[in-house]
Amino acid sequence: MIYSIATVCLSGTLRQKIEAISKAGFRGIEIFENDLITHNGSVHEIRSMLDDHGLEVVTYQPFRDFEGLPAPYRQKAFDRAERKFDLMEELGTDLLMVCSSVSPQALGGIQRAADDFHELGERAAKRNMRVAYEALGWGKYVYDYRDSWEIVRRANHKNVGLCLDTFHIFSRQTELDTMLNIPGDRIFLVQVADAPSLSMDHLSWSRHYRCFPGQGDLPIGQFVSNLHATGYDGPFSLEIFNDQFRAGSTEKTARDGYRSLVYANRAAEKSADTEALEIPSVNPPSEVQFIEFAVSDNEKLALTKLLSQLGFCHAATHKRKGVELWKQGNIHLVMNMEPDSFAQNFHQQHGVSVCAVGLTCTNVGDMVERAKKLEFSPVYGNPENDTHGIPAIYGPGQSLLYMVDDADQPPHWEREFKWHEDATQHAFLNKVDHVATTMSYEEMLHSVLLYRAMFSMKTMPTVSVSDPGGLVKSQALQTPDKGVSFTLNSTQASRTVSSRILDQYAGTGVNHIALSTKDIFATAEFMVKQQTETMPVTANYYDDLAARFTLSDEVIEKLKRYNILYDEDENGSFYQLYTSMFAGRFCFEIVQRNGYQGFGAANSQMRLTMQARELMS
């Protein structure tokens, strides 16, 4: 199949779009009419630009309100088509995409529409053109691909074929089995779009919320599998209307688009004629093995003081570099102060921050291969300064996601670090529960695709959380066995805690790191003894807790004493305790899960209000 994208998906001028589309690796492009109309150059010049960038125009679109018209509108529609054929000749494409009519003048009737298309096919044939008919989800009469297929079948003309669009099919919840009865060569165009599950009118949903395959909730995989069964081998093209994409970076969006097609088409068989490439299947990572902080010497002192107060010890020191390992249970926190390292370059841009997360993986060779196919170019660090040789890809905010092979022997900790056998080992905290990162809306879609495509993570339903300065959208992702969890937060409101975090980090940044304990009260008691500053919780919160849950006064009193938040779901209970913000940027969360599956969304408003208070004071 030819990987393609419609110009309407991207922001910018037509020239910027063409450059970004070519650079991202696409071979095909759909020219959206408005982009051509507003271009201040001739069609001939557009064609040269496309040729220079090695792009084939897979279709010119949309041609609207064609079929079913009575006189005199019918004749006018054919005249209009002839004009578009003129333009297409100049542009160098032979396929016009016709979407089902929404015209108030249009009349219904399958046969009437088929007759119109037969005549259009005759005219198209004379010009060596073809037309592809698409059922819009909100078409006046035709809004179901089974009906558009019946019209194409009856039009019975070799120059008239079908256009299938996943959004329109799924938004009307049409079954996919009929697809299997359509010969692949009668399908002229396939448009793929994903979308979040939203309950709203089809038109608004389509025009503002579409997203790339792998970023939404539609079962694209099922569609692609049926599509392969038809034998279709034409354009596989993105047609996404998305408010964030229209406002975002042209190049980044185009790159995400390309990888989303590779991901959507991952089951495709290898074929010399197409770009449909098999990508290796991999296991999801099993755990967060380490979290690396970019710190100055002074920040290291302050941060490790806090870590000591949480029971961490300085377990090892890098043999050659300015890098320390702080450890507790199975949690490895790396302090990187090595000059000229990735960490220190990151520090220059973002200040004290999490610059990398290491994930424990199996068969890292396959993961690297998969990353390459998905255009998440793996990096191995500077061999002068980063000796471990662990491959990584760029994650949120250009931090690194290391893929640490669990079969690597001896493990890098042994190879590279000198261990301090005399370090006091506490055992309050045992593993990383989840990492919460704040990012822009645009980067949220990018990250969802990355975590799904690379690490097989599943999304949980998004939640809106109220911050004193506005709403924050929160999206949790987890590996199937819940070994690795990330929560992503973003906001369009400029005065929220999330926005302040974004400003502070000059971009995306980690907001909190949740570490799990088996005994929250023992941990809290230790923290009190260590004089650890925790996020204060209001007294009113505990009064409300008493009303909401069946907790003894004694338990409530204990929760209150230690500033511990509490929640329950149908699976069990959940305890949360936050430290104060470190340098106004991030904090640690201590959690205890007794079966509970969520991330404490019910307590998020409390946290954000307290953090806002802390940031303002």
Next chain:
Amino acid sequence: MIYSIATVCLSGTLRQKIEAISKAGFRGIEIFENDLITHNGSVHEIRSMLDDHGLEVVTYQPFRDFEGLPAPYRQKAFDRAERKFDLMEELGTDLLMVCSSVSPQALGGIQRAADDFHELGERAAKRNMRVAYEALGWGKYVYDYRDSWEIVRRANHKNVGLCLDTFHIFSRQTELDTMLNIPGDRIFLVQVADAPSLSMDHLSWSRHYRCFPGQGDLPIGQFVSNLHATGYDGPFSLEIFNDQFRAGSTEKTARDGYRSLVYANRAAEKSADTEALEIPSVNPPSEVQFIEFAVSDNEKLALTKLLSQLGFCHAATHKRKGVELWKQGNIHLVMNMEPDSFAQNFHQQHGVSVCAVGLTCTNVGDMVERAKKLEFSPVYGNPENDTHGIPAIYGPGQSLLYMVDDADQPPHWEREFKWHEDATQHAFLNKVDHVATTMSYEEMLHSVLLYRAMFSMKTMPTVSVSDPGGLVKSQALQTPDKGVSFTLNSTQASRTVSSRILDQYAGTGVNHIALSTKDIFATAEFMVKQQTETMPVTANYYDDLAARFTLSDEVIEKLKRYNILYDEDENGSFYQLYTSMFAGRFCFEIVQRNGYQGFGAANSQMRLTMQARELMS
């Protein structure tokens, strides 16, 4: 009725909300549970704060998932209520708002619910408390106010009453006649919210898109009129969940909220016991009489050069001040360079810009009275520098909207200006067609309320326009006879033309002023002779025009020669011609309407793309 607002409507901490609510003039407040829970002070302290600000807590809310529960949940729900009664006692309110259950455990049945409420009434009575029952639009069994009323009626307890919420009633499209059969004293609480017409699930619509009465599309007037008929005299309270409000200015939002209640309740009869005040009815303004520019001496030279190129002449000069009047047909453009004037203070903040618009009105005394009642405090200018004494209110971006009395004799132009009888009068342009202003989303809602409440303007459906840097939302408003029209544009994307305009003006600013002509081609020909720079239109646009409309090649050729845009609707044709941007800020649009009713939305993408190109070059 007691004007009230729920804390959830506003951004900020509880303290900030209480201060803003009191300052805006409200007497009542609904304490939303989360605001109390996250407040870091005792309930007692909240009560003192409320007392200090003269605010009465009309209700504590929401109490969820109460009715219809089987054992053991039922008992737990009553325990929960008792805890809330404790809290309410301390807070100093006697009304608990209970919204209909969405609990999976809840069982249906009107009588079961009524029995639960009777028992709750008994408990409430013992504590001198009352409960108000509200049908949530997405309640599990009860989502219709007629059902919640039946439950209240059968509960048959003096301490159990009804809560009516306009959003829930209108979102389910429930009829309003049943309201007239409910005795006013059985209604304990009325919540008012407006919303735009959106087709989406009730919950998302309610949680993100509600707005103040007069800002949306719901028929609030009909509800209020029925409400008065019931004899209800309790709290009239705003409960708005709106993403922009949650992120916006606490004080400004509270002020808009208060005036929206005055506006919604405008038909109310005067009563000594309530704040329900009659506001004088007024006629809409008939025309834009003048537009005033804040300019430096140099900018005046450049701007009036452009005006000359459009056929304007320097018609008059202010007798005492540095103010010139430029005129053509019925269009008056005022250049204000007078030191220390409102215009020059505005200039210091915003640079060259439109600082005021004068509207021709009848009975300005009544309009001033209406403005006062609606808390749009009228201003009269500095008597030292602004001698005309014309009252004004603040419009978008703190510019002034003057209300010029058409009965004022002699008119201010005669009183204050020396006319140049020898000035050459052209007659290409005859009146102001509309003024387009760019503003933030938040200010858009504020402005819609202002234009509706003060000038009886009607909104047209909003449209989304594609700019190369993102989507722009456009809202047109018109007086009923179309004498005055404004279009408001806003965007959340930071790289759009609209955003650049906002940045340049350091806030809201006029983007273009549309002036109408009877003969666009003669005007264009004159402009060519005057070497007026116009916004270039692409050749591809004209090819597309030929396909879309039945226009002769000759007409197309003429349109193309002069860079004139064209559109049609069912009423007629429309011609548009834009000048280049003045100082990268605003431009003039010359329009000819032959019956056409819109504002050329079909050509907006063309304009924005061209303007983006101009701003980037």
